[in-house]
Amino acid sequence: MASETVTPDPRTRSTTVGILVVTAGILAAVVAAALTAMSASDSYAAYGLPDPGTVTSLGLPVVRVLAEAGAVVCIGSLLLAAFGIPARRSGPLLADGYAAVRTAGWAAAVWCAGALLLVPFTAADATGRPIHEVLSAEVLFGLVDALEEAKAWLLTAGIALVLAVGCRVVLSWGWTVVLFAISLLGLFPVIATGHSASGGAHDIATNSLLFHLFSATLWVGGLVALLAHLARGGAHAGLVARRFSRIALVCWIVMAVSGVLNSFVRVPPDQLVTTTYGLLVLVKIVLLAVLGVIAYFQRERAVRRVEEGADTLLRLGAIEVLTMFATIGVAVALGRTPPPAELGAVPDRTELLIGYPLDGAPTALKLFFDGRFDLVYGTASLVLAGLYLYGVRVLRRRGDRWPVGRTAAWLLGCASILFATSSGMGRYAPAMFSVHMGQHMILSMLAPVLLVLAGPTSLALRALKPAGKGEPPGAREWLLAFLHSPLTRWLTNPFVALALFVGSFWALYFSGLFDAALPEHWAHLLMNAHFLLAGYVFYWPVIGIDPAPRPLPSLAKVGLVFASMPFHAFFGITLMMSKNVIGSDFYRGLSLPWAPDLLADQNLGGGLAWASGEVPLVVVMLALLIQWSRADDREARRYDRRAAADGDADLVAYNEMLRRLSGGDAAGSGSQSRSDG
Incomplete structure (x- = not known):
């Protein structure tokens, strides 16, 4: 008896992708909490703060993973709907694009909830207090007003709420592009706060983090959105996979370069293996290198075979998603660990305010060459x-x-x-x-x-x-x-x-x-x-x-x-x-x-x-x-070409008009003379 090919039900595939994303998120939360627990006490002691307790110290990285997972899926789904899935330039979205926008809406709601939870957790963590002590409105509002990072998460929650509502009402491709731009804007408040935005060389640290976070979000979120599209049995699977493959390669290169620059600013090379922050940087670098190599070969092979069926890319993409979310967990732990440069020598006032020292008054030579x-x-x-x-x-x-x-x-x-x-x-x-x-x-x-x-x-x-x-x-x-x-x-x-x-x-x-x-x-x-x-x-x-x-x-x-x-x-x-x-x-x-x-x-x-x-x-x-x-x-030149083609008909017509006018005037003058006579 001939064997029959069984095509998996798209609903089964979608459930599989959903379970994969939830599993990856749990993995990221566990990694972040475990790595944070290893250095939590040292971190509070380094900043001169009392230990706020297990709920605050371990709950914060878990909630941050929740917020960042929502952001990643939201931005990736909007990227897919705007530029991955073929769509009409005018009129309503096609079914695949609409499904991606709806997914982005649910992810934005998760992003908003995580960002709101991070406001009290950040306030408790920054003051070394248990979470229940900052939940009263009066205390919380006072701390938010004084803490830039808490303000940043509150602003992020507002942007995510706009996205959640917008994804419920948007039906056209043009407005989907607008929502995608707003979703990218939602990353800025977090980039503007934290380790990279303070201390010496914060200009390089913030700029490199800007590239790093954007590229990581587009890569991880784009892959999750691609797997969801394939699981739904979406159209143009090969084209969508090829478009994402190009984006992923560029994102990996940008992540590698920006990550090295940001790490170089935060931790000296000799402290990579002697400090907790340095070891976490090394772990993240190894994970990114593994991701880059595995993802490239997996995706290239899967893209060639995606036309035969989406199951190949789904199986291969699962490993990439799990590794990516584990990397997110390491990144969250890095954000909870004080870098050696921040605990070292205090930079002078100029370097603290603008990020670098200035060597004397500006001269013409310095304005041109001291870059x-x-x-x-x-x-x-x-x-x-x-x-x-x-x-x-x-x-x-x-x-x-x-x-x-x-x-x-x-x-x-x-x-x-x-x-x-x-x-x-x-x-x-x-x-x-x-x-x-x-x-x-x-x-x-x-x-x-x-x-x-x-x-x-x-x-x-x-x-x-x-x-x-x-x-x-x-x-x-x-x-x-x-x-x-x-x-x-x-x-x-x-x-x-x-x-x-x-x-x-x-x-x-x-x-x-x-x-x-x-x-x-x-x-x-x-x-x-x-x-x-x-x-x-x-x-x-x-x-x-x-x-x-x-x-x-x-x-x-x-x-x-x-x-x-x-x-x-x-x-x-x-x-x-x-x-x-x-x-x-x-x-x-x-x-x-x-x-x-x-x-x-x-x-x-x-x-x-x-x-x-x-x-x-x-x-x-x-x-x-x-x-x-x-x-x-x-x-x-146009006139000359037209004249050569029609024998200068315009000039001939113009001369004829003048001749007729001249003849009419002459006739009119003769009649007037006879009348006078």
Whole structure:
């Protein structure tokens, strides 16, 4: 009798994946609690705190695993629904995407519950008190107001609640992408607190943790979402698996590099085997290495066979999920263990506030060459330059041309970002208002002008392969959907772009936001992002090579540029004439001996803001003149081609009209003469 192939019921597969995730979560909680128990007493003693008891010391890592597991599954499911599962750019989600969004909603509820539980646990742990002593509303609110980490978890709970509600009502692909972006935002409060956000070199530690946590979440959550999709018997299994395989490889590389950097900051190499923190770092490194090797070979083999059935990838993915969640448990234990660097020599005040020491007053040489590489914007500038050059190479390999001037503009724009954030200017910007203002001007007025002149969107649309008829949308279609989205049209509205560009100057520096942002490294990251994006959306419709969602006539472009000038000039003059020092508490706290006059430094910054406003105007006007000249040349060439094709019919018709008018006038004149006679 011939053997029959039995196809497993999708409901059985889904139950299996659910049991796998729960088992992995329990494993992570056990690992975190066990490793924390090994050093809990030493940790409290190191910080001079009493032992809060078993419920607090072991309950906190367990609850944190619960919150992080919810975050991982939520973000991974939204990633799958937005960019993994083929979907329509308009209209409701398909069944597979809707199922992934519903899973994300339940995971967001778990994330929210875990984050809320972490508020009292964090307060109890930070004060060395049993959990029941901080559960009263009055005590808890007082501790939350004083503890940044407790505030971070409360904010995280709010974001997770928005996601839980949003996943219940969202039905379209566009809003799924918005929810995915919000879910990534939910990781920021935790990144901004903890070991990496304090002490020396906290800029490198926070930036590397940013890369590490994002890549780990996308990898782990993406794999869980992929297994759930396969278990449901979802469509396009091979395509979804291949897309995730590419993401996972990039995430593993980013995790490896960022993890090494973060560990190097937190623990000296000679203490890797002599301290509890160092041993946990080594365990995590080994687990990540094993994950990278096993996952790659497993996934490549499974992707080739996934079309034959999902069971292969489900079996192989189970080992990867269990190892990943065990790694999460180790990471949670690391967060509960004081690093040796934090317990060592106390850094000086400057290093404690900005993350690194400063060697004397800034000179021209130091501003250019005494750099400190910015892991976020330095890396972004290099990656963007590489991607642009790769796109140009793709065009040239198939015989298409791309203007050299646009390539030069893009590379210069990336170089200006690199200089503003990773040279001596980036090093001194957090400590001196004048240097900060120079950085602000480069990021908001020089780099965006160069970037929009490079036409990156046009290059991407030409380099990316379009999806064929009947095929699911890919990167090119996603880019087109973003360009035609309501958000892009709203941002490029001339009035909105002008308000964001010039209004943000006043809102940031004269509302107290800048004073509140100065001590926070994450706030500097957001400020720099705002400077770049606000400048880009302002100059894109004015001189951008890429077609804007809202095309402007030439006179409107010139008017928009000239409308921004008075606001910008008056801002610089106001800073120069002001008698109140912006960010005075922070700058006085630095006590830099070579910058005693804070008001003079602020006036210098105002002068830089006023003078630098003329530079982009010259560049913009020159670019507009060149674009108008080229437009006239193109129109003349089109006219010549049309004239050659139709025998200059327009000119012939025009001459005929003049002849008739001339003949009619002559006839009219003769009749009038006869009448007079």
